[in-house]
Amino acid sequence: MKKAATKSINPCDIRAVANFYAAQLQLCCPHSPTSYPHARRVHAHMTTSGFKPRGHILNRLIDVYCKSSHLVLAHQLFDKIPQPDIVARTTMLAAYSASRKPDMALEIFNTTPLRIRDTVFYNAMITTHCHNDDGHAAIELFRGMRREGFPPDNFTFTSVLSASALVADRETHCQQLHCAVVKSGTGLVTSVVNALLSVYVKCASSPLVSSSSLMGVARKLFDEMPVRDELTWTTIITGYVRNGDLDTARQVFEGMEEKLVFAWNAMISGYVHNGFVSEALEMFRRMNLLGIKLDEFTYTSILSACASAGLFLFGKQVHAYILRMEDKLSWDFSLSVDNALITLYWKCGKVDEARMIFNNMPVRDLVSWNAILSMYVSAGRMNEARSFFIEMPERNLLTWTVIISGMAQNGLGEEGLKLFNQMKLEGLKPCDYAFAGAISSCAVLAALEHGRQLHAQLVRLGFDSSLSAGNALITMYARCGVVEAAHCLFLTMPFMDSVSWNAMIAALGQHGHGAQALELFEQMLEEEILPDRITFLTILSACSHAGLVNRGRSYFDAMYRLYGIRPDEDHYARLIDLLCRAGKFSEAEDVIQRLPFEPGVQIWEALLGGCRIHGNVDLGVQSAERLLELRPQHDGTYILLSNMYADVGRWDDMAKVRKLMRDRGVKKEPGCSWVEVENKVHVFLVDDTAHPEVQAVYNYLEELGIKMRELGYVPDNKYALHDVGSDKKQHGLSTHSEKLAVVFGLLKLPRGATVRVFKNLRICGDCHNAFKFMSKVVERDIVVRDGKRFHHFRNGECSCGNYW
DNA sequence: GTAGGGTTAG
Numbered sequence: 098m099k100k101a102a103t104k105s106i107n108p109c110d111i112r113a114v115a116n117f118y119a120a121q122l123q124l125c126c127p128h129s130p131t132s133y134p135h136a137r138r139v140h141a142h143m144t145t146s147g148f149k150p151r152g153h154i155l156n157r158l159i160d161v162y163c164k165s166s167h168l169v170l171a172h173q174l175f176d177k178i179p180q181p182d183i184v185a186r187t188t189m190l191a192a193y194s195a196s197r198k199p200d201m202a203l204e205i206f207n208t209t210p211l212r213i214r215d216t217v218f219y220n221a222m223i224t225t226h227c228h229n230d231d232g233h234a235a236i237e238l239f240r241g242m243r244r245e246g247f248p249p250d251n252f253t254f255t256s257v258l259s260a261s262a263l264v265a266d267r268e269t270h271c272q273q274l275h276c277a278v279v280k281s282g283t284g285l286v287t288s289v290v291n292a293l294l295s296v297y298v299k300c301a302s303s304p305l306v307s308s309s310s311l312m313g314v315a316r317k318l319f320d321e322m323p324v325r326d327e328l329t330w331t332t333i334i335t336g337y338v339r340n341g342d343l344d345t346a347r348q349v350f351e352g353m354e355e356k357l358v359f360a361w362n363a364m365i366s367g368y369v370h371n372g373f374v375s376e377a378l379e380m381f382r383r384m385n386l387l388g389i390k391l392d393e394f395t396y397t398s399i400l401s402a403c404a405s406a407g408l409f410l411f412g413k414q415v416h417a418y419i420l421r422m423e424d425k426l427s428w429d430f431s432l433s434v435d436n437a438l439i440t441l442y443w444k445c446g447k448v449d450e451a452r453m454i455f456n457n458m459p460v461r462d463l464v465s466w467n468a469i470l471s472m473y474v475s476a477g478r479m480n481e482a483r484s485f486f487i488e489m490p491e492r493n494l495l496t497w498t499v500i501i502s503g504m505a506q507n508g509l510g511e512e513g514l515k516l517f518n519q520m521k522l523e524g525l526k527p528c529d530y531a532f533a534g535a536i537s538s539c540a541v542l543a544a545l546e547h548g549r550q551l552h553a554q555l556v557r558l559g560f561d562s563s564l565s566a567g568n569a570l571i572t573m574y575a576r577c578g579v580v581e582a583a584h585c586l587f588l589t590m591p592f593m594d595s596v597s598w599n600a601m602i603a604a605l606g607q608h609g610h611g612a613q614a615l616e617l618f619e620q621m622l623e624e625e626i627l628p629d630r631i632t633f634l635t636i637l638s639a640c641s642h643a644g645l646v647n648r649g650r651s652y653f654d655a656m657y658r659l660y661g662i663r664p665d666e667d668h669y670a671r672l673i674d675l676l677c678r679a680g681k682f683s684e685a686e687d688v689i690q691r692l693p694f695e696p697g698v699q700i701w702e703a704l705l706g707g708c709r710i711h712g713n714v715d716l717g718v719q720s721a722e723r724l725l726e727l728r729p730q731h732d733g734t735y736i737l738l739s740n741m742y743a744d745v746g747r748w749d750d751m752a753k754v755r756k757l758m759r760d761r762g763v764k765k766e767p768g769c770s771w772v773e774v775e776n777k778v779h780v781f782l783v784d785d786t787a788h789p790e791v792q793a794v795y796n797y798l799e800e801l802g803i804k805m806r807e808l809g810y811v812p813d814n815k816y817a818l819h820d821v822g823s824d825k826k827q828h829g830l831s832t833h834s835e836k837l838a839v840v841f842g843l844l845k846l847p848r849g850a851t852v853r854v855f856k857n858l859r860i861c862g863d864c865h866n867a868f869k870f871m872s873k874v875v876e877r878d879i880v881v882r883d884g885k886r887f888h889h890f891r892n893g894e895c896s897c898g899n900y901w
Numbered sequence: 902g903t904a905g906g907g908t909t910a911g
Contacts, residue, residue, distance in 0.1 A: 156902075187902035194903095220903040227904090255904040292905050331906045362907045397908040436909040467910040498911060530911055565911080 114148055122157045133165035156185045163192030183209070187218050194225035216247050223256040232263030236270060251286045254278050258292035262299045268311070271296040287324045291332055294318055298336030312340060331359045338367030343376075358384075362394040369398055374406040393433050400437035409445040416441070436464045443472035467495050474503030494528055502534030510541030529555070529563035536569040543855040543882060545577035546776045562591045568600050575604030578853040578880040578887060595626050603635040608887045609896035611643020630662050637671035641678060642886055642897070649675045670699035677707020682716055698727050705734070709741050717741050732758070732765045770838035770856040774845045781837040790844075791837070798832070798840045805870040808893075813863040835864045839871065839879055851878040859883045869893050 121139045125132035140158060143150055150158060155178060162171035175181060175189050186209050193202040202225040209218065219242040226235035239257040243249065249257075254274065261270035275293060283289045294315050301311035319325075319333045330353055337346035350356065350364050361384055368377035381399050384391060396419060403412030416438055435458050442451035455461070455469050466489050473482035486492075486500050497520040504513035517535040520527060527535070532555050539548035552570055560566055567590045574583035587593075587601040598621045605614035618636050621628065633656050640649030653672050656662050664672075669692060676685040685704060689696055701720040708717030717738070724734040735758040742751035758765075771780040785791050802810075835856050842852035860883040872879050872890035879890040889896035 160902075184902050189902095191903065215902095217903050222903090224903065250903090252904050257904095259905065288905060295905065328906050335907070359907055364907095366907065392907095394908045401909065433909055438909090440909065462909095464908095464910050469910090471910060493910095495910060502911075533911095 111148075114146075115154060118143060118148065118150065119154050119157070122154065122161065125161045132161055133167060136161040136165075152182070153184070156182070156188060159185060160188050163188060163195075166196070168192055168196060168198075183213050183215055183218055187221050190218070190225065191221045194221065194228055197228060199225050199229040199231075211245065214245075214247070216242070216250055216253065219247055220250070220252045220256055223253065223260065227256055227260050227263070230263055232260040232267075235260030236264070249277070249281060251283045251289050254281070254283055254289045255292040258289075258296050262296045267296060267303075268300045271300060285323055287322065287326050287329065290318055290322055291326070291328050294329065294332045294336070298332060298339065301336065302339040312336060312342070327357045327359050330357070331363050334360055334363045335367065338363060338371070341371060343367060343371060343373065356389075358389060358392055358395065361389065362392070362398060365395065365402070366398040369402040369405065372405075374402050374408070377402045378411070396434050397437040400434070400441050404437075404441040404444040407445060409441070409447075412441045412445070432458070432460050432462060433464075436462075436468060439465060439468045439472070443468070443476075448472060448476055448478070463491060463493055463496070466490075467493075467499060470496060471499050471503075474499055474506070477507055479503065479507050479509065494525060494531065497525060498528070498530045498534055501531055502537060505534055505537035505541055508541055510538040510544075513538030513541070514544075514547070529560040529566045532560060533563075533565040533569035536566065536573045540569070540573040540576040542778075543577050543771070543853075544773065544778065545574075545579065545853065546773055548573045548577060564590075564592050564594060564597070567592075568594075568596045571597065571600040571604060575600070575607060576882065578851075578855075578882055580604050580608045580610070580887075593626075595621075595629055595632065598626055599629070599631045599635055602632065602639065606635055606639025606642055608889065609642055611639045611645050614639035614643075615645070615648060628660055628662075630665065630668070633662060633664070634667055634671060637668060637675060641671060641675040644679060646675055646679045646681065666694065666697055666699050670703045673700060674703040674706060677704060678710060680707075680711050682707070682711075682713060686716075696723075698724065701727070702733075705737055709737055709744075712741070712744055714741060714745055714747075729761060730763055732763050735763060736765060766858065768834050768856065768858045770834035770854055772838045772842040772852065772854045774842065779838070779841060781834040781841065783834050784832055785834065785837050788837075788841075790841070793844060794837050794840050795832075797844055798836065801840070801843075801871060801874055804874045805867065808870055808873060810867060810870040813866065833861050833864050835860060835881060835883075836867065839868060839881070842879075843871075843875055843877065849877060851880060853880045854882070856881065856883045859885060860888060865895065869895055 118139060122136060125136050136158060142148075155174065159171045159174055162168070162174065171189065171192060175185060178185060181189075186205055190202045190205045193199070193205070202222065206218075206222045206225075219238065223235045223238050226232070226238060235257055239249070239253065239260075242253075254277075258271070258274055261267045261274060264270060271293070274296075278284050278289055278293065297311050297315040297318070301315065315333065315336055319329065322329060330349070334346050334349055337343070337349065346364065346367055350360055353360055361380060365377045365380050368374070368380065377399065381395070381402075384395065396415065400412055400415060403409070403415065419434060435454060438454050439451045442448075442454060451472055452469065455465060458465060466485075470482060470485055470489070473479070473485055482500065482503055486496070489496065497516065501513050501516050501520070504510070504516060514535060517527065517531065517538070520531065532551060536548055536551050539545070539551065548570075555561060555563070555566055555570075567586065570586050571583045574580070574586065583601065583604045587597065590597060598617070602614045602617050602621070605611075605617060615636065618628070618632070621632070633652065636652055637649055640646070640652065649672070653664065653668065656664055656668065669688065673685045673688060676682075676688070685707070689700060689704070692700070701724045704720040705717055705724065708714070708720065718741075721734055721738040721741075724731075728734065735754055739751045739754040739758075742748070742754065767782060769780055769782050771778050773779075779788065781788060781791075788794070802812075835854055838854040838856075839852055842854060846852055860881055865888065868879050868881065868888070868890045870893065873893040876892075881888045881890070886897065
């Protein structure tokens with residue numbers, strides 16, 4: 098039947114029919130929603146009428162199918178062509194490139210004979226490599242096409258220049274390509290110079306080169322351009338913005354005769370990213386006054402400005418304005434703006450509102466999901482974060498990074514490391530941020546060997562200059578007890594920020610090197626690194642650990658006066674801790690009286706801790722009572738209070754506290770200590786009998802005890818008595834977990850190696866005393882990290898100076 | 902038939 102139909106059309110008519118079909122397909126605009134159904138109808142008509150499309154009609158049909166995302170259909174058609182021409186091949190290849198299927202594009206490329214290839218075809222393949230972030234492949238292909246004698250054109254140069262921006266040695270490639278551009282005669286084509294500008298600008302913002310000279314090259318190109326388009330302006334403006342030179346960016350911007358929305362957006366986002374929120378808002382107001390039509394980029398940038406500056410009310414006004422004109426906006430618009438709105442709400446602490454926006458979004462993308470995940474993580478709502486993560490329809494590197502570092506931040510190191518491994522199993526290559534999350538997990542677990550291995554991997558992968566990983570490593574080494582390694586790393590880091598300084602100051606403070614910590618802080622100020630609220634938390638702790646009361650007090654005063662940072666509850670708590678440890682109770686009470694807020698858990702904990710050290714029972718009882726009201730289920734308060742009564746022999750009161758604890762069903766967190774030996778973590782509990790080699794430990798402990806007593810060690814049974822729930826106390830036989838772990842380390846670790854032990858709770862007084870003697874007897878360093886700080890025992894002394 | 906900039910998630 099079909100044959101009959103074909104036969105009935107004579108050659109003249111076939112040409113007329115072909116023209117008809119071509120005209121019909123011409124009606125299909127590339128991205129209109131009606132183009133695909135129309136093309137299908139035309140296609141069906143051809144099939145039923147027996148017309149066999151060839152040449153440009155076929156190519157056009159393939160093109161429409163590709164552009165309307167019907168790649169399978171397009172490819173079926175393509176496969177039916179006996180010898181597809183270069184136009185059909187380029188169309189198919191570019192379609193695969195645009196839909197991020199580089200393997201399919203490469204297959205078409207490789208099966209296309211050299212003799213029919215042309216420059217356009219190579220250009221399309223170079224672009225495919227760019228979209229696949231494979232700069233080297235793109236550059237290699239560019240070289241190949243020149244070897245084969247295909248002349249590069251302006252399209253070739255724009256693509257290969259953007260490829261060179263992707264590679265590490267981009268500056269070299271860029272300069273070579275610049276020469277090739279000049280030789281090819283495309284050196285005055287606007288699009289080519291734009292691409293050149295773009296690479297120079299990117300090279301300049303790389304931290305490894307001196308930016309000023311490269312921005313100079315870019316500026317010269319810009320000044321000498323015969324024709325500039327809007328892209329030119331945006332590129333040069335963002336160039337200055339990325340290099341932090343907002344004044345020059347502004348000058349260039351003001352020099353534009355007709356300021357297009359692109360350029361406004363570049364300025365606004367530049368101000369936002371560099372922290373100049375009021376300038377960004379000023380730009381926004383000016384745009385409104387001039388009646389410039391705002392687009393989704395303007396709104397997202399301005400919402401992000403509000404989010405980072407905490408300008409909730411202004412942001413809400415923008416939100417209301419957007420809602421009023423919502424019906425005029427497209428879906429795509431609403432997606433990115435909704436994402437920015439989520440960020441606005443959660444950064445301003447409105448977690449549930451942010452979740453509502455997410456729930457009501459008609460379309461969501463990964464950015465939306467990742468934003469909510471980050472929100473739960475930073476709010477410490479890890480159960481919600483965990484289930485949200487599982488629910489996610491897709492994940493990318495960022496998703497994994499957020500959840501891994503979130504686990505670490507919330508003390509869930511084991512889960513963090515598990516997720517890091519799972520991520521690798523799923524075939525994702527961790528970036529430096531993901532490594533930072535895994536390293537922080539090691540810091541939480543005090544898993545030194547594991548952390549060292551991650552450090553080694555990091556160096557092998559070339560991430561050793563990474564800021565985030567470096568900062569995480571400082572903290573990891575410090576928290577694993579190797580403060581020297583942390584310091585060494587800090588001194589050799591190629592780039593640093595305030596986080597790096599904070600981490601190192603905190604490391605020195607935790608290890609009892611208070612004076613050094615303060616020295617480093619002064620150096621930080623000299624280098625004009627602005628301290629933040631975390632910096633002050635760490636120096637107040639450092640002062641507290643080292644007993645530097647006066648300096649701590651004066652830093653506290655300087656915080657707001659000199660740096661405009663209002664002290665929060667945690668700053669006040671550290672101040673009170675500092676004062677109480679030094680026995681200055683009336684001053685501490687005075688501070689509490691004049692607090693600008695209701696004292697919370699942290700304040701009373703600090704006070705109680707100080708009272709315990711100095712045996713100030715009355716004040717201690719008062720603060721414990723407040724704590725028991727605020728947090729009745731927390732075990733720590735009961736333990737501290739009962740220990741305090743025991744210290745002064747008030748056994749009845751002690752018994753009452755224990756009864757109260759039992760009545761309320763509060764369980765004491767069992768004390769445990771652990772030590773890493775040959776990459777394996779050995780955990781000990783009080784009076785441990787479970788560890789397979791525990792008998793050897795008890796034997797060696799006895800042996801050491803004899804030598805220690807010869808040097809003057811007197812066991813203090815008072816502390817053993819305090820162990821709630823331990824029935825061996827009357828005999829004074831109880832052996833704390835930290836003693837077992839230290840002795841196991843002494844037995845198992847190589848001769849002379851430092852023993853590093855970690856304990857979940859605070860170290861006990863008798864153990865502290867015992868380790869001093871032990872370090873002298875065995876002539877080895879012993880490091881113990883307890884819940885609060887580090888103790889370095891060496892030659893009979895502890896780094897804390899008994900001040901803890 | 903092929904190219905290039907600005908946004909939102911760490």
